[in-house]
Amino acid sequence: MTRLLALSGSLRAASFNTALARAARQHAPQGVQIEVATLHGIPLYDGDLEAKDGIPAAVLALKEKILASDGLLLVTPEYNSGVPGVFKNGIDWLSRADMKAVFLGLPVALLGASTGGFGTLSSQTAWLPTLKMLGVQLYSGASLTLARAHTAFDAQGELTDDRARGMLVTLLTGFDAFAQAHRR
Numbered sequence: 408m409t410r411l412l413a414l415s416g417s418l419r420a421a422s423f424n425t426a427l428a429r430a431a432r433q434h435a436p437q438g439v440q441i442e443v444a445t446l447h448g449i450p451l452y453d454g455d456l457e458a459k460d461g462i463p464a465a466v467l468a469l470k471e472k473i474l475a476s477d478g479l480l481l482v483t484p485e486y487n488s489g490v491p492g493v494f495k496n497g498i499d500w501l502s503r504a505d506m507k508a509v510f511l512g513l514p515v516a517l518l519g520a521s522t523g524g525f526g527t528l529s530s531q532t533a534w535l536p537t538l539k540m541l542g543v544q545l546y547s548g549a550s551l552t553l554a555r556a557h558t559a560f561d562a563q564g565e566l567t568d569d570r571a572r573g574m575l576v577t578l579l580t581g582f583d584a585f586a587q588a589h590r591r
Contacts, residue, residue: 412476416494423520423556428482430566446497466500478514478586485530510541514586518551526552544589548581
């Protein structure tokens with residue numbers, strides 16, 4: 408069994424990226440278990456807060472979920488052609504929680520959904536320097552930069568676009584093999 412964590416980079420209740428993470432869980436290949444997580448409860452990074460109170464409980468809980476997984480799906484929105492601040496903030500806090508234990512050698516795949524015409528291409532590209540610095544094993548065998556997400560999901564947040572669903576299954580199948588080959 409391969410255990411993956413799909414981390415949504417959006418806090419919005421009706422987030423297309425959280426819906427995409429749930430679709431990944433629903434359409435996971437045989438032998439793959441996907442847990443969906445969000446960044447709710449993680450405060451803005453503040454070195455004074457860290458010095459005073461240590462790593463916040465929400466960060467430590469997310470760290471444990473990552474450590475218990477065989478790979479991480481970063482389900483990233485795109486804001487103004489870049490990485491959402493809330494998502495980068497969460498990753499920054501996690502790096503403070505023990506960067507090597509959390510990220511070094513961790514199999515990671517990028518995917519995301521946006522209402523724009525280019526999907527999350529710019530956001531996924533913007534993640535590359537950070538992921539390189541963290542020392543993850545980045546999967547590049549398939550991608551999903553879902554454009555016009557508002558047309559790909561129904562009112563209940565179900566992925567209804569057949570092409571997008573096929574691309575998601577292809578990504579998950581390839582990432583499963585990658586995560587098994589690069590298991591820490």
